[in-house]
Structure formats: C-alpha cells, structure tokens
Amino acid sequence: MIWFVLRRAGSALIVMFVASVLIFLGIRALPGDPAVVMAGEEATPAVVAAIREEYGLDRPLPAQYVTYVGQTLTGNLGRSTQDGLPVSEILLQRLPVTLELAALAMLVAIVIGVLAGIIAAVRRGRLPDYLATGFGLAGLSIPHFWLGLLGILLFAVTLRWLPASGYVPFSEDPGGNLLRMLMPSLVLGAGFAAVLMRQTRSAMLGALSSDYVRTARSKGLPESAVVGVHALRNSLTTVVTVLGLQLGALISGAVVTEQIFVIPGFGKLTVDAVLTRNYPVIQAVVLVTVAGYVLVNLLVDIAYAFLNPRVRLSGGTDG
Amino acid sequence: MAELGVKETVAPVVSSGRADRRRRLWRRFRRRPLPMVGLVLVVAFLLLALVGPLVTPDPSLQDYNATLAPPSPAHPLGADDLGRDVLARIASGAQISLQAGVLSTLLAMVIGIPIGLVAGYYRRWLDPVVMRMVDVVLAFPFLVFAVGLAAIIGPSLRGVVFALGFAQLPAVIRITRGEVLAVREMDYVMAAVADGAGDGHILFRYILPNCANPLIVQATVAIPTAIIGEATLSFLGLGVQPPTPSWGVMLTIAQQYLDQAPWLAIWPGVMIALATLGFNLLGDGLRDVFDPRSAR
Amino acid sequence: MTLLEIKDLTVGFDTEDGLVHAVRGVSLDLAEGEILALCGESGCGKSVTGMSIPRLLPPDSTRLSGSIRLDGRELTGLPEAELRRVRGKDVSVVFQEPMTSLNPSFTVGYQIGEVLRRHEKLSWKAARARAVDLLRLVGIPAPERRINEYPHQLSGGMRQRVVIAIAVACSPRVLIADEPTTALDVTIQAGVLDVFRDLRDRLGTAIILITHDLGVVADIADRAVVMYAGRAVEQAPVGELFARPRHPYTLGLMKALPTAAAAGADGRLRLAEIPGMLPSSLSDPAACLFHDRCPRAKDDCVTAVPELAASGPGHLAACFYPLEDGSR
Numbered sequence: 001m002i003w004f005v006l007r008r009a010g011s012a013l014i015v016m017f018v019a020s021v022l023i024f025l026g027i028r029a030l031p032g033d034p035a036v037v038m039a040g041e042e043a044t045p046a047v048v049a050a051i052r053e054e055y056g057l058d059r060p061l062p063a064q065y066v067t068y069v070g071q072t073l074t075g076n077l078g079r080s081t082q083d084g085l086p087v088s089e090i091l092l093q094r095l096p097v098t099l100e101l102a103a104l105a106m107l108v109a110i111v112i113g114v115l116a117g118i119i120a121a122v123r124r125g126r127l128p129d130y131l132a133t134g135f136g137l138a139g140l141s142i143p144h145f146w147l148g149l150l151g152i153l154l155f156a157v158t159l160r161w162l163p164a165s166g167y168v169p170f171s172e173d174p175g176g177n178l179l180r181m182l183m184p185s186l187v188l189g190a191g192f193a194a195v196l197m198r199q200t201r202s203a204m205l206g207a208l209s210s211d212y213v214r215t216a217r218s219k220g221l222p223e224s225a226v227v228g229v230h231a232l233r234n235s236l237t238t239v240v241t242v243l244g245l246q247l248g249a250l251i252s253g254a255v256v257t258e259q260i261f262v263i264p265g266f267g268k269l270t271v272d273a274v275l276t277r278n279y280p281v282i283q284a285v286v287l288v289t290v291a292g293y294v295l296v297n298l299l300v301d302i303a304y305a306f307l308n309p310r311v312r313l314s315g316g317t318d319g
Numbered sequence: 320m321a322e323l324g325v326k327e328t329v330a331p332v333v334s335s336g337r338a339d340r341r342r343r344l345w346r347r348f349r350r351r352p353l354p355m356v357g358l359v360l361v362v363a364f365l366l367l368a369l370v371g372p373l374v375t376p377d378p379s380l381q382d383y384n385a386t387l388a389p390p391s392p393a394h395p396l397g398a399d400d401l402g403r404d405v406l407a408r409i410a411s412g413a414q415i416s417l418q419a420g421v422l423s424t425l426l427a428m429v430i431g432i433p434i435g436l437v438a439g440y441y442r443r444w445l446d447p448v449v450m451r452m453v454d455v456v457l458a459f460p461f462l463v464f465a466v467g468l469a470a471i472i473g474p475s476l477r478g479v480v481f482a483l484g485f486a487q488l489p490a491v492i493r494i495t496r497g498e499v500l501a502v503r504e505m506d507y508v509m510a511a512v513a514d515g516a517g518d519g520h521i522l523f524r525y526i527l528p529n530c531a532n533p534l535i536v537q538a539t540v541a542i543p544t545a546i547i548g549e550a551t552l553s554f555l556g557l558g559v560q561p562p563t564p565s566w567g568v569m570l571t572i573a574q575q576y577l578d579q580a581p582w583l584a585i586w587p588g589v590m591i592a593l594a595t596l597g598f599n600l601l602g603d604g605l606r607d608v609f610d611p612r613s614a615r
Numbered sequence: 616m617t618l619l620e621i622k623d624l625t626v627g628f629d630t631e632d633g634l635v636h637a638v639r640g641v642s643l644d645l646a647e648g649e650i651l652a653l654c655g656e657s658g659c660g661k662s663v664t665g666m667s668i669p670r671l672l673p674p675d676s677t678r679l680s681g682s683i684r685l686d687g688r689e690l691t692g693l694p695e696a697e698l699r700r701v702r703g704k705d706v707s708v709v710f711q712e713p714m715t716s717l718n719p720s721f722t723v724g725y726q727i728g729e730v731l732r733r734h735e736k737l738s739w740k741a742a743r744a745r746a747v748d749l750l751r752l753v754g755i756p757a758p759e760r761r762i763n764e765y766p767h768q769l770s771g772g773m774r775q776r777v778v779i780a781i782a783v784a785c786s787p788r789v790l791i792a793d794e795p796t797t798a799l800d801v802t803i804q805a806g807v808l809d810v811f812r813d814l815r816d817r818l819g820t821a822i823i824l825i826t827h828d829l830g831v832v833a834d835i836a837d838r839a840v841v842m843y844a845g846r847a848v849e850q851a852p853v854g855e856l857f858a859r860p861r862h863p864y865t866l867g868l869m870k871a872l873p874t875a876a877a878a879g880a881d882g883r884l885r886l887a888e889i890p891g892m893l894p895s896s897l898s899d900p901a902a903c904l905f906h907d908r909c910p911r912a913k914d915d916c917v918t919a920v921p922e923l924a925a926s927g928p929g930h931l932a933a934c935f936y937p938l939e940d941g942s943r
Contacts, residue, residue, distance in 0.1 A: 011454070026467055125675075141596035143547045145554050146588035149574060157578050211715040218671055218710075219730040219781065220702035233720045252462035256551055260574070270462075271555050274469050282470050286463050309720060309765040 004305055012298045019290040020072070024065050027283055037279050040081025072287065078280035087284045090269065095288075097167065097265035098254050101188065104181055105250065105257075106243075108189025109196050114239060116193070117200025121208060122227055132197055139194020144253050148187045148260040155183060165262040180261075188257045192246055196239065203238035207231035237307045244300030247293055344608050354604020360597025368417040371410030378407040378564045387580040397582050399572055408564035409586055415565045416594060419479055419549035420542035426484030427491045427541065428534065435495025435530075436522055440503065446496070453489045461486040461548065469557040476549075479558040483545045487537075494537055498530040532609040539602030543595040550591050566591050618821050619645040619668070619789055624681035626663050626672070634678065635896045637663040639845040641681075642923075645789065648815055650822045652836035652853070654868075657827060658893055660845040665791045665825045669706045670698055685788065704734040707782040711794040713775035717766035723750070723777050724762035727784055734785045749780040752817075753810050772803035779810055786818050793825045808835050829872050833857060838929070841865045844894055844904040847923065851930035859940055861932035863909050864889070903935070911936045 028034050035052040036043070043051075052058060056067045071077075077087035120132035156164035162183050170177040207213060208231050216230040255267030262268070266285065273281035349355065372378075382394075382402035390397045396405035438449040465482040472478050502508055508525050516524075552558030553567030561568050566587040573583035626638040638660040645651050653661040666672050668683055668690065683690045685705060690698065702708075710716045717726060727749055728742035737745065743762065750758035753776040766774055775795060782790055792811065796804040812835060814820050824836055832839050833853060840850040841862065849862040860866045870887035891908035894900075903909070906916040915935055923931040 011451075014451075015454070023467075026471060030471060137596060137599060138592075140599050141543070142592045143550055143588070143595075145551060146570060146584075146591060149570060149577070149584045149588065153577055153581050153584060157581070211710060211712050212718040214671060215708075215710060215716045215778070215781070216718065218669060218702055218708040219733065220699045220704060221729065221733055222699060225729075230718050230721075234718065248461055252551070255462055256555060259555055270466055271557065274466055274474075275556055277470070279470070282466065286467060289463050307720070310767050 001305065005302055008298055008301045012294045015294050016291060020069060020287065021065070023283055023287050024068050027279055028061070030279070038078060040278070043081070077284040080281050081278045082276060087280050090281065091266070091284060091288060094264065094266045094269045097263060098258065098267055100170065101181060101184055101257065101263065101265060102250055102254055104185035105188035105192065105253070108185055109192035112189070113193035113196025114200050117197040118204055118227070118232065120197065120201045121204030124205065132201065136194045136198045136201075139191050139197070142191070144187055144191055145256045145260055147190060148184070148257060151183050151187055152260070165260075167263045184257050184261045184263060188250070188253050191253060192250060195246055196242060199242040200235060200239055203235035204231055207234045210234075237304055240300060240304050240307060244297050244304075247296050251289055251293065351604055351607070353600050354607075357597045357600025357602075357604060360593055361601050364413060364594040364597055365417070367410055368413035372407075372414055375407035375410045376404050378403060378411040379562055380404065380407075387576060389580070389582060396586050397580065399569070399583055400576060405569075405583065405586055408569060409566070409590055411564045412566040412569060412587065413590065413594070415476065415559055415563065416546045416549060416591075419476065419483060420545040422480045423483035423545045424487065424538050424541045426480060427487040428538075430484075431488045431491030432495050432530070432534070435492040436499055436526065438492065439496035439499025440518065440522060440526070442500070449492065453492055456485070457489045465552055465557055469552075474557045474560055476559050476563075479549050479552050482552070483548050486548075487541045487544070490537055490541070491534070494533045495530050498533060499526050502526050502529045536602055536606050536609060539598050539605060543598035546591060546594055546598075550587075616647055617644045618647045618686060620682075620684045621664075621668075622682040624664060624667060624683065625679070626660070626667055627678040628673070629676040629678065633897050636845055636899045637896065638667070639899060641842070641845075641847045643840050643847060643850065645821050645823060647788075647821055648819045649838065650811070650815060650824060650836045652832040652839040653823060653825045653842060654827060654829060654832055654839055655842035656893070658896070659842040661825045661842045662793050664842070665793055665823055666708075668789065668791060668823075669702045669708060671702075671708065700734070703730045703787075704785045705787055706789045706791065707785070707787040709775070709778050709782045709790065709792040709795045711797055713771050713778055713798060716778050717774055719766055722763055722765055723769070727777070727781050730781055730784045745784070746780070749784055750777070752783070753777075753780045754806065755780075772799055772806065775799060775807055776810065779807070779814075783814055783818065783820065787820060789823065790814070790820050791823045791825070794827070795824070796831060797826070797828070804831070811835060829868060841868070845896070846904060846933065848905065848934070849932040850923070851927065855927060855930050859927060859930070861926045861930065861937040862934045863911050863938065864905050866938060903933075
C-alpha cells in the first residue's frame with residue numbers, strides 16, 4: 001500500500017514537472033518581450049525593467065526556469081497587471097469561493113447521481129429506469145451554461161424566487177450565501193449527476209448480474225443487503241473512478257457557472273485574465289488548476305485502492 | 320482504470336462477408352427506437368449545417384426595425400439586438416458547430432491513430448513512453464488547454480479546434496492501441512505473420528479495419544462533446560468571436576436580454592441540446608450493435 | 616423417506632425470440648441423506664431444474680409451473696420473503712465458478728458469517744467462531760488466518776471450499792451443487808467431492824449434484840437422473856444405470872466417456888460422439904426430442920412423447936424402444 005501511494009505520488013510529481021515546463025515555455029512562446037508580457041502592455045519601462053530583473057529574463061532558459069520554480073514554491077506568483085496586487089493574494093481570495101461551489105455541486109451530483117443510478121439498475125426496464133435514463137441523456141446533452149440561463153430565466157426573471165446572480169461570503173451571511181449558491185450548484189451538479197447516474201447504473205447492472213450477487217441471493221439475504229451491501233460495494237470503485245475522471249470537467253464547469261451567475265471565484269478570474277491578457281494571473285491559474293487536478297486525482301487513486309482489496313493488499317495493479 | 324467507457328470489441332472483421340456483417344448490424348440497429356431518433360436528429364443537424372445557410376438570409380444583415388423582435392413571419396425565430404435574423408444565425412451556427420465537432424475529431428484521429436497503432440505494435444520500447452505521455456495529457460483539464468491556447472494564439476475557432484482535438488487525443492490513442500493489442504494476438508494475424516506478411520500489411524490489412532467500430536463509437540462521443548465545448552468556449556469569449564454567429568456567441572448576447580427577449584436564449588440552447596442528444600443516442604445505439612455484450 | 620418431491624416441473628423463459636422451453640415436465644424425488652446426480656449435456660435443463668428449487672431464476676422472465684415440495688411444504692407458490700428464509704437455511708447452493716462466486720470486496724469470514732447472522736441470528740463474534748469451524752470442516756488449513764483473507768488470496772479449490780462452507784453453514788436439508796468441480800483441476804476435484812461425501816455422512820445433508828461428468832456421477836452419486844432437452848429421460852441407482860442403461864441417449868453419453876472399457880482391440884481409446892445436435896428450445900413438439908439423433912427411432916417417436924416407465928428395480932426410462940440387457 002505504501003509503495004502504491006509512493007509510486008502514484010511519484011508519477012504525480014512527474015506530471016507537475018512537465019506541466020510547469022509547459023506553462024513556463026508557454027508564456028515565453030508569446031510574441032514580444034516576455035518582460036513586457038509579464039508586466040502588462042501599459043507598464044512603465046521602469047516596471048518592465050524591474051520584472052526583467054526579478055525573473056532574470058535576460059538569462060538562459062534553464063536558469064529562468066529554476067528562478068521560476070523557486071519563486072513559485074515560495075508563493076511568489078507575480079503581480080496582476082490589472083491592479084498590481086500579488087497574484088497569490090488574489091488566488092487565496094478567489095479559491096474558497098470556487099471550492100464551495102465545486103463541493104456543493106459534487107454533493108448534488110453524488111446524492112442525485114448515485115441514488116438515481118442504483119434505482120435505475122434495480123428497477124431495470126421499468127418506469128424509474130426510463131426516467132433516470134432520460135435524465136441521464138438530458139444531462140449529457142444540455143450544456144451547463146444554457147441550463148444556467150434557463151434557471152435564471154425561470155426562477156429569477158419569471159418567478160422571482162431566487163436572485164439571478166451575485167455572491168455573499170458565507171462568513172458574512174450564511175443564509176444569503178447558500179441562497180445565492182443554490183442555483184449555481186444545482187446547475188453545475190446536474191450535469192455530473194447525469195454522468196454519475198449512467199456509470200453507477202451500468203456498474204450496478206454488472207454487479208447485479210454477477211456470480212457473487214447470485215451467491216448472496218442464494219444465502220437468503222434480504223434484497224436490501226444484496227443490493228446495498230454486495231452490489232453497491234463493488235460498484236463504488238467505479239463511482240470513485242468516474243468522480244476522478246470528471247474533475248477536469250468539474251473545473252471547466254465551475255468556470256462557466258461562475259461566469260453566468262457572476263460569482264467572483266477562480267473560474268471568473270481565469271476568464272477575465274484571458275480576456276484582459278493578464279499573463280501573470282493566467283500562468284498562475286493554469287498552474288494551480290493542474291496542481292489541484294493532479295492532487296485530487298492522486299487522492300482518488302488512493303481512495304480507489306482502499307476500496308479494492310486486490311490493490312490494497314498487493315501493492316497495486318498497474319492500470 | 321482510465322479505460323472506462325472504452326469497450327474492447329474484439330470481433331474480427333475480415334473483408335470477406337463484411338457487407339453481410341454491415342447488413343446484419345443495420346438490422347440490429349433499426350430495431351431500436353432511440354438510436355433511430357438519434358440518427359434522425361443527426362441527419363437533421365447535418366442538413367441544417369450544410370443546406371441551411373444556403374436558403375436563409377445573410378446572418379449578419381441588420382434589420383433596424385426588428386431589433387429584439389419576437390418570432391414573426393418575417394423572422395420565424397425572432398431577431399436579435401441588432402435586428403439580425405435568428406433563424407439564419409442558427410443555421411450558420413450549426414455550420415460552426417459542425418466544423419468544431421468534425422475538425423477536432425479528425426485532428427485527434429489523424430494524430431492519434433498512427434500513434435496508437437505504432438505504440439501497440441512496437442510494444443516493447445515505444446509503448447511505455449507513449450502511455451506515460453497520454454497520462455500527462457489526461458492530467459490536464461480540457462479548459463486549461465483552451466485557456467492556454469486562447470492566451471497564446473488568441474480566441475478563435477482554430478484555437479477551439481486545437482484544444483478540443485488535443486483533449487480527445489488520449490482516448491483515440493488508447494482505443495487504437497487496445498485494438499492492436501487484442502487483434503495482434505488473434506490466430507489469423509499470427510498466421511499472416513508466420514506467412515511472412517510485412518508489418519505494414521498487417522497493420523493496414525488486419526489491424527486498422529478492426530479499429531473502425533470502436534473509433535466510430537468514439538467519434539459519436541467526441542463530436543457532441545466538441546459541440547458543447549465550442550459553444551461553451553465561445554460563450555465565455557474564449558472561442559469564436561462575434562460577429563460570427565456561433566450558438567455560444569448567440570447565448571452570450573441572449574444573456575444580456577433575458578428579461579426583454581427570452582426567446583433569444585431558447586433557440587441556440589435547444590439546438591445544442593438536440594444536436595448533442597442526437598449524437599449521444601446514435602452512439603449508444605452503435606455501441607450496443609457493435610458490442611452486444613455491453614448492451615445493458 | 617422422501618425429503619424433496621418435484622412433480623411435473625416446467626420452466627420457460629421469455630426472450631426476444633419467444634418462449635424458451637428449458638424444463639419440460641420433470642418429476643423426481645430426493646431422500647434424506649441421498650446424493651442424486653442430475654446429468655446431461657449443457658442446455659439440457661439440469662441447472663435450471665436445480666435453481667428452480669430455491670427459485671434463483673430471473674423473476675421477470677421466468678415462467679414456472681409444477682410442484683416442488685420440501686418436507687411436504689410447497690415452495691412454488693411461496694412469496695419471495697418466505698422463500699428467503701428457505702434459501703441458505705433449508706436449501707443452499709454451491710455454484711460452478713469458484714473464481715467469481717465470492718464477493719471480491721469482503722473477507723471470507725464476513726461472507727460466511729453473514730449467512731449465520733441472517734438465519735441463526737448469531738452475533739458477529741459467534742458467527743466468526745462458527746466460520747472458523749466451518750472452514751475446518753471443509754478442509755481448509757489454518758482457518759483462523761484464512762478467515763481474514765479476501766477471495767483473491769485463495770486458490771480456486773480453496774474458494775470452492777469456502778463456497779461450500781457458506782452453503783452448509785446453517786446445516787441445510789438440501790444442498791444443490793451446480794457443476795461444483797468443473798472449473799477445478801482434476802487433482803482438486805477429488806478433494807472437493809470428498810468434502811461433499813463427508814458432509815452427507817456427518818450432517819445428513821441430501822445433495823443434488825448437477826454435472827455433465829459421468830465420472831463424477833459414478834464416483835459419488837447414489838442415484839442419477841439423465842436429462843435431455845429439458846426432459847428426464849432415464850433415472851436409476853448409479854450401479855444399475857451404468858450396468859444396464861435403457862435409454863439410447865444414456866448409452867450415447869457413456870460411450871462418449873473415456874474409460875478402459877471403451878478401449879478398442881488395439882488398446883487405443885475411441886470416444887464416440889452422438890451425431891446431430893440438441894433440438895430447438897423454442898418449440899415444444901409432442902415427440903421424443905431425441906428421435907432425430909436416435910439409431911432406434913421409429914415413426915411413433917415423432918408423434919408421441921414417451922413417458923418414464925419402469926424397466927428394472929428403481930429404474931425408469933422414457934423410451935418406446937429401450938435397450939435390452941446386454942445390448943451395449
């Protein structure tokens with residue numbers, strides 16, 4: 001188990017290394033002087049010179065990379081070209097907003113998706129299965145942002161039940177925060193619920209037709225134990241895997257959702273940064289996104305290993 | 320574990336009797352109602368994209384008397400904030416969607432199939448390297464590519480196609496490689512090897528035809544993903560730029576007029592959903608037909 | 616004394632192609648402590664017959680009629696909840712595939728303990744202690760250690776012993792073993808068969824052994840029922856059956872069996888195969904279903920169903936033209 005974790009952590013580090021090189025080279029591949037790029041187009045020559053000095057931009061690339069990694073690891077991610085604030089400070093302010101949104105959406109997705117998937121599998125070929133399958137297809141086919149627009153149109157513009165947009169920090173007004181996060185997290189969660197539903201259903205159908213479930217039935221166990229213990233336990237590995245695979249999509253989805261509901265999170269920061277060519281911020285958000293993604297994937301792998309005794313006890317199968 | 324959703328179909332296809340086989344598959348396909356609905360939706364989408372722009376008015380023609388006009392005989396789906404005909408823009412938007420979907424998928428196939436073939440065939444030394452690279456690509460969320468590309472080459476359809484194509488590269492490589500590994504162990508391939516057939520002959524005559532079915536299924540997954548991806552990026556301003564009438568761009572405009580002209584937000588979304596639904600239904604159907612064991 | 620009595624059991628399955636006739640009116644009985652073999656080639660309905668007893672068949676597509684009485688109690692009409700009290704307690708099952716019959720995510724101890732908790736209302740601790748005893752009973756060495764292991768840590772033979780331990784945990788009246796040794800190496804097969812014999816002797820469990828392997832039948836069974844295309848075509852005590860097969864199909868099966876007796880004059884083994892194939896399970900004609908493969912078939916074999924009729928002590932055969940003594 002320890003070897004398994006170490007090996008996975010090692011490959012995560014390799015991915016991070018490759019990613020950091022790509023990001024590093026990406027900024028330098030832009031046309032023009034990298035110092036101007038990093039300082040912003042309206043920066044004074046003095047600022048540009050200071051940036052060139054700070055990042056050693058007149059030195060060879062490998063030396064620049066070492067400087068870049070060193071600064072990144074000490075939390076120096078540069079300054080935003082828009083307002084001159086340290087990028088690290090901006091990130092610390094924006095990240096919790098997105099984490100809340102992602103966590104709520106994940107909760108929605110797991111509760112709806114896993115439950116619907118189990119029910120659909122158990123009631124296969126009956127009405128609940130058709131409803132869940134229809135929901136799954138709709139969830140796959142309807143883009144988040146359109147669902148968000150429809151939500152605003154219905155609940156904010158027409159019915160006036162919920163605010164159309166805006167954000168209040170949880171610490172200031174918990175009720176207001178949750179009220180404003182309700183629609184965004186439902187919208188973001190619905191698509192993932194659909195994916196999770198389809199995978200859970202398929203995994204449960206496989207488990208329910210397996211020999212070990214037949215054995216469980218032959219023991220005279222009640223159906224709740226057959227489904228809830230024997231079949232579900234083996235389907236959980238699939239659910240965890242799908243959750244891991246969907247993380248990238250969750251990040252993408254959060255970006256879009258924040259844009260529609262005007263939530264000042266990490267995703268809105270990303271889009272705004274690209275649209276204003278704020279390269280220090282772009283560089284940082286890409287790096288942080290990849291790091292977060294790699295980290296969560298590592299955790300998913302470890303969770304997967306815990307759920308699967310074959311991996312847990314033998315030190316891992318190679319996928 | 321990451322091979323989820325990639326069904327290994329090992330049924331060998333040899334050219335003799337292939338027509339028979341196709342006919343049998345078609346019969347199996349036709350019996351199911353949902354995939355047929357999908358096929359109809361996909362054909363309708365193709366017609367809209369290919370023929371629609373020819374029969375509708377100029378999508379950038381501005382009719383100042385019709386700004387934000389509701390649906391009427393002159394503008395069957397209404398007109399937008401600049402008085403442009405929504406139906407015409409929907410048709411042009413279909414063309415953009417189709418381009419994004421098909422071009423990105425083609426891009427991924429053109430690059431991915433040779434890599435997958437070679438990696439699977441020359442297993443010993445090339446395969447581990449390629450698969451590690453695939454892992455690295457998989458570790459990047461799609462939007463990171465898109466953001467990076469938009470930052471470097473500027474927001475455009477080209478950037479969207481590259482980002483979407485790159486994002487589905489790992490799936491194509493994995494599928495092709497998986498088929499190669501499965502097929503090269505089959506008796507008739509072994510026999511061909513024993514007869515002294517060259518690598519190229521084996522790859523193109525035996526292995527590539529077997530990759531066709533899973534790759535077709537993959538395309539039916541990739542195209543709708545790309546359609547949604549294009550719309551999303553364009554909606555965010557990171558993709559196709561106005562005044563080009565992408566469905567995503569149309570929704571960006573619609574968002575500003577939700578209370579005055581809600582229909583502007585309806586049509587493009589309905590189109591995205593129907594086109595995507597069509598490909599998804601078609602893909603589910605093809606998967607069942609090609610690989611009956613996975614039909615659950 | 617008769618423990619289990621099956622009368623005119625008919626089982627069909629609804630499929631896309633129509634109703635599949637899996638079992639066509641089978642009657643048999645099982646005495647306490649008896650080992651009865653159900654034999655025949657794959658698709659003859661022997662497994663479906665066995666699984667009909669605890670009703671472990673897909674509920675939506677199965678059409679079942681006839682009577683199954685355990686100790687005089689009718690099982691066929693029993694509601695699912697009642698039947699669950701029978702499964703694992705009065706009637707339990709050992710399946711063919713030891714590699715997949717155990718849940719990979721739970722320890723051996725959990726999977727044995729579960730059935731004891733369900734039917735005997737034992738605590739986890741007591742169930743665990745009993746599970747250790749059961750593992751010892753089925754011949755697993757170091758049961759205290761094995762009980763904490765997962766199925767993938769055990770060999771195929773070990774797993775099959777665990778499956779048997781689960782099946783006999785509550786001392787069932789009837790144990791249905793569906794091809795219990797087919798997936799195992801020959802050397803391990805004998806050991807597993809010994810476990811069955813031992814259980815019958817110690818616990819008095821009656822066993823229905825479903826197998827296509829006549830070697831296994833000869834080795835362990837007291838009596839055998841030969842099935843063909845969903846019908847019981849012959850039944851007899853094992854010694855009698857092998858000595859005087861009456862149905863041409865039974866004889867065909869025996870000729871396909873590699874034994875010293877089948878060796879030809881040159882000392883080489885010749886295995887005979889029965890020409891032709893199983894009739895379609897989609898139709899249910901009023902005919903002997905073996906007629907088109909039978910060397911003795913005459914016109915009436917095509918127009919009427921031969922009933923099981925006595926042709927010796929405890930010996931029944933369903934054939935209009937049964938084999939005579941010494942005709943093999």
